Amino acid sequence: AQSVAQPEDQVNVAEGNPLTVKCTYSVSGNPYLFWYVQYPNRGLQFLLKYITGDNLVKGSYGFEAEFNKSQTSFHLKKPSALVSDSALYFCAVRFMDSNYQLIWGAGTKLIIKP
């Protein structure tokens, strides 16, 4: 079955340190991959996406993500975390079936400590 996993409910990082939020998926074919962020009491905002091409994609607020086809992963990264990066992060995968189904991960709460 097609699925998206974010194995960590919460990630704690000290300000200034690099951060990684993990996402893996299970799908046949070539999916499209997305990261969204949700700040408290706000709707979800798009961060970045992988469609094709270079495996390293850059997005908003200094975030980047690396697509690894062999490991079916799309981990979100940032070289130096800011306190303002604290939020809920969602990985989403669009399966290119007839319905363009978009499957969401359960989310990872990122906490950046000063």
Added chain:
Amino acid sequence: EAGVVQSPRYKIIEKKQPVAFWCNPISGHNTLYWYRQNLGQGPELLIRYENEEAVDDSQLPKDRFSAERLKGVDSTLKIQPAELGDSAVYLCASTPGESGANVLTFGAGSRLTVL
């Protein structure tokens, strides 16, 4: 350009009462989604529209939920009667069309509390 507009932002009702949420997508966006998000969880698709046609409503609890997008622009999601388990944030999103690469633009959401 205005984003996706949702109203009301907050609604508190007693169980068994009806409630309705309204969404105005970004101008020109043909595809509209309604999602439900429980606290600390990812969004769950309720219904997706292509213009005025509901193309995916397989996850919509049709015994109590209904939705419409009569002119292919704004949309209303209704719950009647509401149950305690319906307490959640109801998110509306839109895209220019149903292309796999399109990014969803979300509204701020409507937070429902059922007492």
